Amino acid sequence: MVKFLKQLESVREFVKLLWTHRMGRAGLIIFSLFAVVATFAPFLRTVDPNITGAAENMLVPPCSQFWLGTDDLARDIWSQVLFGSRISLMVGFLAASLSVFVGTMMGVIAGFYGGRIGEVLMRIVDFFMMLPTLPLMIILAAVLGPSIWNIIFVVALVSWPTTARVVRSQVLSIKERTFVEASRCVGAGDFLLMFGEIFPNVVPIIFAQAVLVVTWAIYSEAVLAFLGLGDPTTISWGMMLHFAFESGVMSRTPNWIAPPVGSIVVLILGFTFLGTAITDVLKPGYREVRGL
Amino acid sequence: MKNNEVLRVEELKKYFPIRKGLAGLFSSRKAEYVRAVDGVSFTVREGENLGFVGESGCGKTTMGRVLLRLTEPTSGKIYCEGIDITSLNRRNLKEQRRRMQMIFQDPHGSLNPRRTVNEILRQSVRIHKLVDGKAEEDSLIKKTLEDVGLAPTDEFWNRYPILLSGGQRQRVGVARVLILRPKLVVADEPISMLDVSVRIGVLELLLAMRDEFGISLVYITHDLATARYICDRIAIMYLGKIVEIGPTEVIYSKPLHPYTQALIAAVPVPDPTVKMQKLPIKGYVPVTGAEASSTCGFYERCPYAMKKHVGEEPPLIEVEPDHYVACFKVK
Amino acid sequence: MALLDVENLKIYYFTQEGPVKAVDDVSFSVNEDETLGLIGESGCGKTTAVFAILRFVTPPGRIVGGKIVFEGRDIITLSDEEMRLLRGKGIAMVFQGAQSALNPVMTVGKQISEVILEHESITKEEAWEKAKKQLELVGIGSARAKNYPHEFSGGMKQRVMVAIATACNPGLLIMDEPVTGLDVIVQRQLLTLTNDLRAKMHLPIIFITHDLSVIAETCDRVAVMYAGKIVEQGNTVSLYKDPMHPYSKALIRSYPSVKGEKRELKSIPGAPPRLINPPSGCRFHPRCEYAMDICRTEEPPLENRNNGRLVACHLIK
Ligand SMILES: Nc1ncnc2c1ncn2[C@@H]1O[C@H](COP(=O)(O)OP(=O)(O)OP(=O)(O)O)[C@@H](O)[C@H]1O
Ligand SMILES: Nc1ncnc2c1ncn2[C@@H]1O[C@H](COP(=O)(O)OP(=O)(O)OP(=O)(O)O)[C@@H](O)[C@H]1O
Ligand SMILES: [Mg+2]
Ligand SMILES: [Mg+2]
Numbered sequence: 001m002v003k004f005l006k007q008l009e010s011v012r013e014f015v016k017l018l019w020t021h022r023m024g025r026a027g028l029i030i031f032s033l034f035a036v037v038a039t040f041a042p043f044l045r046t047v048d049p050n051i052t053g054a055a056e057n058m059l060v061p062p063c064s065q066f067w068l069g070t071d072d073l074a075r076d077i078w079s080q081v082l083f084g085s086r087i088s089l090m091v092g093f094l095a096a097s098l099s100v101f102v103g104t105m106m107g108v109i110a111g112f113y114g115g116r117i118g119e120v121l122m123r124i125v126d127f128f129m130m131l132p133t134l135p136l137m138i139i140l141a142a143v144l145g146p147s148i149w150n151i152i153f154v155v156a157l158v159s160w161p162t163t164a165r166v167v168r169s170q171v172l173s174i175k176e177r178t179f180v181e182a183s184r185c186v187g188a189g190d191f192l193l194m195f196g197e198i199f200p201n202v203v204p205i206i207f208a209q210a211v212l213v214v215t216w217a218i219y220s221e222a223v224l225a226f227l228g229l230g231d232p233t234t235i236s237w238g239m240m241l242h243f244a245f246e247s248g249v250m251s252r253t254p255n256w257i258a259p260p261v262g263s264i265v266v267l268i269l270g271f272t273f274l275g276t277a278i279t280d281v282l283k284p285g286y287r288e289v290r291g292l
Numbered sequence: 293m294k295n296n297e298v299l300r301v302e303e304l305k306k307y308f309p310i311r312k313g314l315a316g317l318f319s320s321r322k323a324e325y326v327r328a329v330d331g332v333s334f335t336v337r338e339g340e341n342l343g344f345v346g347e348s349g350c351g352k353t354t355m356g357r358v359l360l361r362l363t364e365p366t367s368g369k370i371y372c373e374g375i376d377i378t379s380l381n382r383r384n385l386k387e388q389r390r391r392m393q394m395i396f397q398d399p400h401g402s403l404n405p406r407r408t409v410n411e412i413l414r415q416s417v418r419i420h421k422l423v424d425g426k427a428e429e430d431s432l433i434k435k436t437l438e439d440v441g442l443a444p445t446d447e448f449w450n451r452y453p454i455l456l457s458g459g460q461r462q463r464v465g466v467a468r469v470l471i472l473r474p475k476l477v478v479a480d481e482p483i484s485m486l487d488v489s490v491r492i493g494v495l496e497l498l499l500a501m502r503d504e505f506g507i508s509l510v511y512i513t514h515d516l517a518t519a520r521y522i523c524d525r526i527a528i529m530y531l532g533k534i535v536e537i538g539p540t541e542v543i544y545s546k547p548l549h550p551y552t553q554a555l556i557a558a559v560p561v562p563d564p565t566v567k568m569q570k571l572p573i574k575g576y577v578p579v580t581g582a583e584a585s586s587t588c589g590f591y592e593r594c595p596y597a598m599k600k601h602v603g604e605e606p607p608l609i610e611v612e613p614d615h616y617v618a619c620f621k622v623k
Numbered sequence: 624m625a626l627l628d629v630e631n632l633k634i635y636y637f638t639q640e641g642p643v644k645a646v647d648d649v650s651f652s653v654n655e656d657e658t659l660g661l662i663g664e665s666g667c668g669k670t671t672a673v674f675a676i677l678r679f680v681t682p683p684g685r686i687v688g689g690k691i692v693f694e695g696r697d698i699i700t701l702s703d704e705e706m707r708l709l710r711g712k713g714i715a716m717v718f719q720g721a722q723s724a725l726n727p728v729m730t731v732g733k734q735i736s737e738v739i740l741e742h743e744s745i746t747k748e749e750a751w752e753k754a755k756k757q758l759e760l761v762g763i764g765s766a767r768a769k770n771y772p773h774e775f776s777g778g779m780k781q782r783v784m785v786a787i788a789t790a791c792n793p794g795l796l797i798m799d800e801p802v803t804g805l806d807v808i809v810q811r812q813l814l815t816l817t818n819d820l821r822a823k824m825h826l827p828i829i830f831i832t833h834d835l836s837v838i839a840e841t842c843d844r845v846a847v848m849y850a851g852k853i854v855e856q857g858n859t860v861s862l863y864k865d866p867m868h869p870y871s872k873a874l875i876r877s878y879p880s881v882k883g884e885k886r887e888l889k890s891i892p893g894a895p896p897r898l899i900n901p902p903s904g905c906r907f908h909p910r911c912e913y914a915m916d917i918c919r920t921e922e923p924p925l926e927n928r929n930n931g932r933l934v935a936c937h938l939i940k
Contacts, residue, residue: 489894492891
């Protein structure tokens with residue numbers, strides 16, 4: 001419990017630190033906005049977005065009852081956008097965690113050991129990297145069936161090799177620094193060297209990479225759903241675009257297209273800001289130089 | 293074996309294979325080597341500072357690293373307090389590491405930029421389980437920081453290396469070593485990258501390690517002036533070999549090997565009234581002999597070189613107690 | 624009048640964290656046929672100060688104030704074209720870490736003759752001949768004019784840089800830490816070369832280093848810099864024999880020597896300050912054993928003491 005409180009404290013510290021960074025502040029605002037929206041979606045919605053309405057409510061333009069209008073099944077667009085943020089955030093975070101975890105492990109080990117172990121690991125990475133991303137995603141999504149979990153799995157599967165590469169190249173240069181040798185000299189074993197000495201120095205890169213994967217996952221989910229490979233029973237921004245496209249009236253209903261597209265763009269932008277800010281803030285001495 | 297020897301090195305060699313391009317793959321000739329350390333033998337006594345001096349590229353750093361098995365020797369034996377380091381396995385090596393430590397040249401690179409001062413020292417304490425419990429650890433770290441002159445310790449406790457000056461960083465480097473109470477420390481040009489005005493402070497600290505804690509020091513440098521200040525004995529290295537070794541004042545007052553004489557003559561003196569001496573030798577250090585040297589390695593540059601000695605190497609002989617020279621001229 | 628007169632020079636680097644006062648109110652002069660040593664620790668502003676002489680200070684750095692008069696002309700007010708002509712022909716410089724500044728894919732002879740062609744209207748052949756003469760001068764020998772830089776050792780590359788710098792018979796040569804990082808024997812060869820240039824070509828030199836003994840071997844006069852200011856200036860022999868500023872005193876006392884008696888060395892406490900936020904008053908006061916109250920508040924001016932020595936210290940009245 002005490003430990004948990006302590007961790008909470010350091011998270012707060014970190015957020016405070018991000019707040020001092022211009023981009024970090026923008027990113028935090030955007031991110032918390034969407035986080036709030038996603039959490040409180042059931043309270044913020046005006047109408048249950050899953051419920052198809054009466055025929056006279058089909059494709060109505062924005063009005064006081066339907067703030068952003070309705071789609072061709074008379075579902076409220078405002079409420080759909082709210083619920084869509086849940087899917088996007090979830091896909092983003094889960095895919096990124098999975099991808100970054102696997103990629104970091106592979107990268108650190110391959111970079112640290114080099115030699116035969118590193119060689120074998122990198123061949124595996126190369127194999128996954130050479131797979132054509134979009135076709136693979138489409139095929140897997142088609143084979144595994146339309147489900148949000150499959151999208152997460154697919155995004156993680158195709159994005160971890162990049163993380164592994166980035167981390168490995170960083171580890172390769174860090175392990176040559178004298179402090180690693182100094183630690184070895186004091187008696188540190190391989191595990192401590194990898195995760196106690198080298199790892200803290202790749203954390204900023206990992207964070208930046210994680211943010212990349214998040215944005216990429218959000219984008220991929222939208223694309224797959226748009227192509228009809230999403231789960232039609234869950235509401236997501238991609239799904240909304242898919243339905244809009246299917247309906248054939250896309251060009252006449254900007255109120256149907258703009259909200260999901262705008263949300264995707266703003267959320268991705270927010271994460272990009274966060275990524276830049278995190279890399280800056282984690283540079284050693286950032287805090288001290290500014291007297292924070 | 294004398295029992296006050298901390299370190300005994302016998303015929304230590306370290307060869308690096310010369311990497312050749314694709315052509316090398318197909319040539320039938322035997323692999324060639326850089327003989328970075330080429331048959332070095334010496335001892336370090338308890339509480340003694342031994343200096344290694346030589347031009348750039350003569351193999352000083354390589355030797356220091358081999359002594360701690362940070363790279364594996366090609367051949368030769370290293371005994372630390374009678375234990376043969378060269379045949380230790382991984383686990384025993386870790387134990388041994390406590391007794392032999394290294395201070396690095398670059399104070400900026402040798403501390404992890406993401407660890408605070410106390411974390412850096414705590415790592416040493418934890419790895420070797422020096423004490424039990426956090427409070428004990430803290431007090432040991434505090435004490436060591438005071439020993440190396442980083443007081444008040446609170447001020448440095450949570451600092452990252454980037455916020456320390458070069459001299460302070462090097463002191464942390466010394467503290468990391470000192471906390472383990474090793475018997476022998478190898479210091480590879482520990483002050484060459486420090487500001488001039490803080491160098492003597494760090495040197496005094498290295499001297500204090502010998503005088504207060506009885507730690508022997510192998511001091512690697514090409515600065516003869518500071519070596520004179522902190523070393524009890526000096527070994528002069530040339531092309532991976534020791535050409536002269538003896539008590540510091542003897543080496544400085546009557547150097548016997550022509551290379552030693554040249555080195556000493558070359559050092560500028562911080563006194564404008566002293567005229568520069570003429571250098572007795574010419575040329576530059578050759579790229580470490582790829583061919584096995586068939587004569588004295590210094591032959592090309594030696595002002596006294598004699599034709600008749602081509603084909604044999606001068607042995608390291610004792611010319612007076614504790615003073616050894618490898619030169620045909622010296623009888 | 625002196626060949627070069629630097630008066631109240633101020634150069635600040637305007638960084639995000641605030642201005643770094645790298646050179647703050649520095650004055651010195653170089654006479655015909657004299658070697659001036661500029662000594663100071665890493666980061667005290669030596670390079671910045673001489674960069675200003677060649678107008679090489681680039682943003683975020685800016686010359687904030689002062690005058691630099693070379694052969695009667697104020698360098699700060701020259702046009703860019705005049706400045707280009709002055710560099711190399713009037714004032715030449717061997718840069719810090721210059722060995723790596725040589726073009727790796729051009730022979731050293733060619734590199735020297737290119738510089739000559741830039742400043743003199745002579746034929747390529749004449750320039751080549753001159754380049755060979757330069758290589759003779761620095762002791763490399765004209766036979767190696769067709770070698771590439773990687774075929775030379777660090778010390779030889781440094782000599783090539785000297786050959787390039789002196790190719791157009793400059794009126795003043797600036798050498799920025801030419802021997803730092805070279806080992807003793809190579810360093811000795813370069814120092815001998817510097818002294819030869821002085822003796823043969825009567826070339827005035829500004830010699831920058833942080834090594835007291837190197838200055839002692841080469842310079843007639845020496846200026847001691849600390850944290851962006853000159854704290855003491857004077858004749859080398861008298862300054863070494865009788866340093867007046869506590870910093871010069873401490874520096875000389877902390878310098879070991881290989882010759883003569885083994886002296887007791889004394890360390891200087893503390894570390895050089897960061898120039899973004901230098902100590903108030905005298906910048907050396909936090910490390911000075913004689914610091915008085917006035918040193919904390921008031922900056923001592925650089926004043927002429929009886930024997931032509933300039934010292935900035937409240938202690939000396
Ligand atoms: N890992 C390596 N692979 C191949 N050659 C090496 C390696 N390390 C060192 N050498 C060579 O071994 C020789 C000795 O190098 P070393 O670094 O020990 O010299 P040094 O005396 O420490 O020089 P310096 O004073 O410049 O530090 C050099 O010729 C160098 O090129
Ligand atoms: N481009 C820059 N931006 C900000 N600060 C700078 C810049 N260049 C130099 N400085 C600062 O100006 C000060 C003087 O630097 P300078 O390079 O002149 O020192 P120096 O005496 O030549 O040192 P060294 O002996 O290391 O060459 C230093 O504190 C340095 O941090
Ligand atoms: Mg070395
Ligand atoms: Mg400089």
